[in-house]
Structure formats: structure tokens, C-alpha cells
Amino acid sequence: MTSAIQKKTAYTPRRPEDSLLYKVINDSRDEFLRSVDSDPDSRGMPKFVRKEFEKFLGCGFYENGVTRISCKDGKCGEDYWLPTSCKCRGFCPSCGGRRMNEFAINLDERVIPDVPVRQYVVSVPIPLRYLMISNHELTLVINRLIINAIRALLRKKSRKLSVDDGVIGAVTFLQRFGSGLNFHLHYHILVLDGVFKECPDDINVPEFVPTPDITDADIGDLVRRVSRSVTKYLVRERILEEITLHPAEGIELSLNQDGSEALSACKSASVASRIAFGIRSGKKVRRVGANMFGYGKEKGQITGPLCASYGGFSVHANREVKQYEREELKKLITYIARPAVALDRLSFTDSGDIKVELKTPWPDGSTAIVLSQMELLEKLAALVPYPEKNLVIYSGCLAPNHKMRTDIVPTQNSATPTPGDSASPVEGPPKPRNRHIPWAELLKKTFEIDVFSCRKCGGPTKVMAFIGDPREISKIMKAFKLHSPPPPRSAGQNLVYEFEN
Numbered sequence: 001m002t003s004a005i006q007k008k009t010a011y012t013p014r015r016p017e018d019s020l021l022y023k024v025i026n027d028s029r030d031e032f033l034r035s036v037d038s039d040p041d042s043r044g045m046p047k048f049v050r051k052e053f054e055k056f057l058g059c060g061f062y063e064n065g066v067t068r069i070s071c072k073d074g075k076c077g078e079d080y081w082l083p084t085s086c087k088c089r090g091f092c093p094s095c096g097g098r099r100m101n102e103f104a105i106n107l108d109e110r111v112i113p114d115v116p117v118r119q120y121v122v123s124v125p126i127p128l129r130y131l132m133i134s135n136h137e138l139t140l141v142i143n144r145l146i147i148n149a150i151r152a153l154l155r156k157k158s159r160k161l162s163v164d165d166g167v168i169g170a171v172t173f174l175q176r177f178g179s180g181l182n183f184h185l186h187y188h189i190l191v192l193d194g195v196f197k198e199c200p201d202d203i204n205v206p207e208f209v210p211t212p213d214i215t216d217a218d219i220g221d222l223v224r225r226v227s228r229s230v231t232k233y234l235v236r237e238r239i240l241e242e243i244t245l246h247p248a249e250g251i252e253l254s255l256n257q258d259g260s261e262a263l264s265a266c267k268s269a270s271v272a273s274r275i276a277f278g279i280r281s282g283k284k285v286r287r288v289g290a291n292m293f294g295y296g297k298e299k300g301q302i303t304g305p306l307c308a309s310y311g312g313f314s315v316h317a318n319r320e321v322k323q324y325e326r327e328e329l330k331k332l333i334t335y336i337a338r339p340a341v342a343l344d345r346l347s348f349t350d351s352g353d354i355k356v357e358l359k360t361p362w363p364d365g366s367t368a369i370v371l372s373q374m375e376l377l378e379k380l381a382a383l384v385p386y387p388e389k390n391l392v393i394y395s396g397c398l399a400p401n402h403k404m405r406t407d408i409v410p411t412q413n414s415a416t417p418t419p420g421d422s423a424s425p426v427e428g429p430p431k432p433r434n435r436h437i438p439w440a441e442l443l444k445k446t447f448e449i450d451v452f453s454c455r456k457c458g459g460p461t462k463v464m465a466f467i468g469d470p471r472e473i474s475k476i477m478k479a480f481k482l483h484s485p486p487p488p489r490s491a492g493q494n495l496v497y498e499f500e501n
Contacts, residue, residue, distance in 0.1 A: 013060065013082060013083055014060055014094065015060075016059060016060035016061065016094070017061075017487055019343055020343065020346045020347070020348065020354070021091075021093065021341060021343060021346065022056075022057070024354065024373050024376055024377070025053060025056060025057060025377065025380075026057060026487060027373065028373040028374055028377055029053050029057075029377060031374065032374050032377040032378070033045060033050065033053075035278070035374070036262045036277065039262065039277075044262055045260060045262050045263055045381060046260045046263055048384065048386070048387045049260075049263060049381050052088050052090045052091075052384045053377075053380075055087075055088050056086055056088055056090075056091070056092050058086060059085050059086035059088070059092055059094060059095065060083050060085060060086075060094060061083055062081065062083045062473055062476075062477055063470050063473055063474070064084050064086075065083070065084040065466065065468045065473075066081050066082060066083055066084070066467050066473055066476065067080075067081075067082045067084070067463060067465075067466050067467075068081060068463070068464040068465045068466075069082065069461050069462070069463055069464065070461060070462065070464045071454045071456070071457060071459055071460075071461055072454075072459060072460040072461055072462045073457075073460075076454060076456045076457040076459070078454050078455065078456040078457070078461075079480065080455075080461070081476065081480060081482060085098070089384075089391070090340070090380065090383050090384035090385060091339070091340050091341045091380045091383050091384070092339070092341075093339050093341050093343050096338070096339020096340065096341070097339055099337065099339075100334050100337040100339060101334065102437050103333055103334075103337040103392070104330045104333040104334045104337065106437060107171065107190075107329075107333050108326055108329055108330050108333065109410060110409065110410055111171070111394075111398060111409050111410075112169075112171075112190070112192070112329065112398070112409075113192075113208070113408045113409060114323055114324050114326075115192050115193070115194060115208050115210070115323055116192070116210055116320065116321065116322055116323050117190055117191065117192060117193060117320070117321045117329060117332075118191050118193040118214070118317055118319065118320045118321075119188065119189065119190055119191075119316075119317070119319040119320075119332060119336070120146075120187075120189040120191055120315060120316070120317045121186065121187070121189075121314075121315070121317075122146050122186060122187040122189065122226065122313070122314070122315050123186045123187075123313065123314045124142065124185075124186070124230070124312065124313055125311070125312025125313065126271065126312070127246075127247060128142075128230075128234075128312070129183075129184075129185055129271050130247075130268060130271060131239060131247060131251065132185055133183060133185060133264075133267040133268065133271060134263075134264055134267060136386055136389045138239075139174060140393070141233065142187075142230055143172050143174070143187060143393055144395075145226065145229045145230050145233060146172075146187060146189065146226055147168075147189070147395045147396070148229065149225040149226045149229060150168065150170065150189070150191055150222065151168050151396070152225065153214075153218060153221070153222050153225075154166065154168050154191075154194065154195055154211050155168075155195065157211035157214075157218070158195045158209055158211050160212060161209055161212070163195060163197050163209050165197075166194075166195025166196060166197050166209065167195055167196045167197070167206075167396055167397045167402075167404060168191065168192060168195055168196075168395075168396040168397070169191070169192040169196070169395070169396040169397040169398040169408075170189055170190065170191045170192070170395040170398065171189070171392065171393070171394055171395070171398060172187055172188070172189045172190075172392065172394075172395065173187070173188040173189075173190075173336045173337060173391065173392055174187065174391045174392070174393070175187070175188050175336065176340070176383060176385065176391070177383055179345075179358045179359035179360065180273065180285070180356060180358055180362075180369045181270075181340065181341070181356055181369075181371075181376070181379040181380070181383070182270050182271065182273050182285075182379070183267050183270035183271050183379075183382045183383065188336040190332075190333070190336070192208070192396075192397075192398075193210060193211060193214075193320060194208055194209050194210035194211045195208075195209055195211065196208050196209075196397055196404060196408065197209060198404070205407055205408065206397075206404055206407055206408060208408075214317060215306075216305065216306060216308070219307065219315055219317050220308045220310075222315055222317075223308045223309060223310045223313050223314065223315040224310045224311075226313050226315065227310050227313045230313070231311070239251050262277075263381060263382070265277070266378050266379075266381045266382040267382045269378070269382075270378075270379055270382040270383075273285050273369075275375055275378065276378055277374070277378060278372070278374050278375065278378075280372075285370070285371060285375070286369060286371075304316075304318065305318050306318040340383050341380075345357040345358075345359075349370060352373070353370050353371060353373070354370070354371050354372070354373065354376050355368050355369075355370050356368060356369050356371065
């Protein structure tokens, strides 16, 4: 017997071929890549970008691999056939959503202790964004300088409480997109709102000392410190000219790590909300609702509570999560770690273009942008991150190898420690939790869906096999009447999978 709750929470595989994003990429990918390859100066798209498009078109289809889950008792004969995902980091909404929830659960339950947390959102000047878009190492250096400035602020505040050389903890998310699918590299940094101080040997857990309230003046000093330290570094490394503070001649080419002029052009155009290729090359993206009249003068910038700007840098630090507000913390992390593309904000226009609804109106009044299918792929290509490059950085006492980390983060065989608790005997040393969260556990914690409870009889289930051979999968699809194979790829490409007649 299947209860109403079981029916409601039963897992149903999605149909990726029904989404607008899949249809556009499937129809226009080959034409887009051919147009880029035909430009003798572009050298085409790099392999990792092409692979991202290819893997996306196989995400969620049985032909790419299936896992068989069966009723453990075998009495009801129920079988689940679950397709694999592409696990891409660029623009796949499904894999991005999984990664978002995994980060939220992991940071909440396994990394961040029960202390106040503040979010710092740091943006950099547009000229610096052009230098960072194709150089990951420079992006990491800027992050380190920002963390150093925040550390100086918190230590200064903690000295008023007689705490010298306190240790901060921070997690940085390198967010690479804006709501208009433009390349907008900025920093979302979750910082423990205080410092840890080392305690005598008879104390088990380092003591956390909340800092006094952060003020507008503190944020003003912080953004100026960030601006000065970053500028000094860029001048010292001869990235900026010392007198004019303009980018040095030819510096963009020397910092470029893409190995492809085409990808660099996509990123540069995306930063400026322009089009890189096609008949509208060099033009601004089409906006909906923008007031195009007037003299083009910028309005005076409004600085809100705990928000400040200086020299093109801006810092927003007004979002604070109080101690033990773990649900609020998870909501904040899911917002920061959200995927770049939201399918519910994409729609076709009457002319066949794609309308992208903006999360909030832009300063000129724009509520949406309009892209052709080729222009959309250009924007997606710019959002694909470098392979094997971290987009989340742990700093201070939350860094993986910091000596204090194992004493403050939640562990598998102990509850979250309370600062100041005396050492108590435990059965063996605490075991740090594994960062990876299994797919079944993630589904249960996120959607209350238990794939290891049979949807037919309610009994336990178990994983029987993983099948990756397309021919075997084709037989299974016919035998169990699973949904049809992926739509044929666009003209000019051979099908990746083979199916039996």
C-alpha cells in the first residue's frame, strides 16, 4: 500500500528535453561553434567550453548511464531507473541546483560553528574585472587582499575586548554572473562575526569572541583599505601604471589564460553587456523597459546601512545571521551558491528570441534583456569556469589545514561544541565529516524524498547496479517503457549514443 505522502514525495526524473535551455543549445550549438571557428583570429572555443555544451546535452538522459534501485525484499518487484547528471559547473540548472543545496547543507552542518555570521559582498572596478576575467590567479590574490582587510577590521574591534591576534574564519564564493547572464565577477564572503582566541590546554574548544557592532564608519574604512591594498599590489606587479593607474600596455594579453581569443571576446563583451559575434557584434544587449532618453548623466550613488564605495570598489555588509539561526544561514548560502541560469526567467519571444527576466530592475529601468539564440550561447560560454579551479575558498580557521579547524567545526561523533566547554572524554578522536553528500541523502534533506523507501510497498530498497553501456540501456528502456531517447542533435554533428532498432 502506498500512502498519500509517499506518492507526493516520490522521486520523478525530470525531462531535460522539455526545457527552453536544452532546445536552444541543441538547435544552435553547432552553428555557434562553426561561426566562431570560421573566424581566423579567434582560434575557436577551448576544449573545456565545448565539453560543457556536449555534457549538458546528455544530462538527465538514461542513455548517459542509469542506476538501478530495487525493492530490497523483492516481494513487490518495484524497480527505479535513475539517470545520471553531467556534473558541470557552468550553466546546467540541475547540477547547479544540486551543488547549491550540497554547499548549504555542508557549510551548515559540517563547517560553520554556531556563531554569528556576516556576509560581505565586494565588487571591484570595471577595468579590474577585465583583467580578472581570464586570470584565475589574479582573482585569488584580490580575494586574499580583501580577507586581509576584513581580518584587520575584526582584530581592531576585538582588541577593545582585550583579545590580541584573534583568528577569523571566512568562506568566499567567487560569483561570476549577474541576473542578465552577464559575466560579473564579484565576491560573496561569509565571515564569522568575531574572532577565535586560543585557550589554555585544559580547554577543549577555542573561545569565540563576538566583535562589537560593525558601523558605517568601519565599512568606510574597510573599502578604502581594500582599494589601497589592491591598487598598491597592481602597481607593484606592473599591472597598472604608477602615475595614471590605468592598465599597463599589453597587460590584458599577458594575463590571458584562456588560450582562445573567442572565449576572451565572449567574456569581455559579457562584462560590458555587449555582443561579441554575429550581426550585432559590438552592440549593447537589447533591453526591455530601459529609459533611453536623457543626457546620460549618472545619478548620485545612494549608500545604505553598512554599504560603502570608494575608487570603484564597493562593500555591502548589512546582512547578518545571528547565532543559532541555522535556517537563515542555509537560506543565505543557497542564495549565494545559486546556479547562473534560472529556467523560470527564460521565455521565447514572438520572434523566436529569448527574453531573460532580470531579478531586479537595472538603474536605467530595464526589467529584461532580449538575446538571439546565438547570443545566448555566447553568454553561456563566458560563464563556464576554468576546469580544476576552485570557486569556493576557505580562509582563516575554516581553511582545511588550519590547526584550529578540527576543534571548532561540527564532527561526526560529537555535537556542535560550545565555546568554553571543558575537555571531556570521547570515544576516539573526532572525525571530520566528508564534504561530499550522497545524492539520496541530499534529496531527503532538501525535498524530504526518500529514494531508499519503496514507493510501492514502503519497504527498504537497495542499489542493484550501475549501467553505462548505451546498447544495454536501450534494451532496458524498451523493456521498462522508459521515456524516449534524446532529440537528435543539430545538423552537422554525429549522435553520441547508439540505439538498437
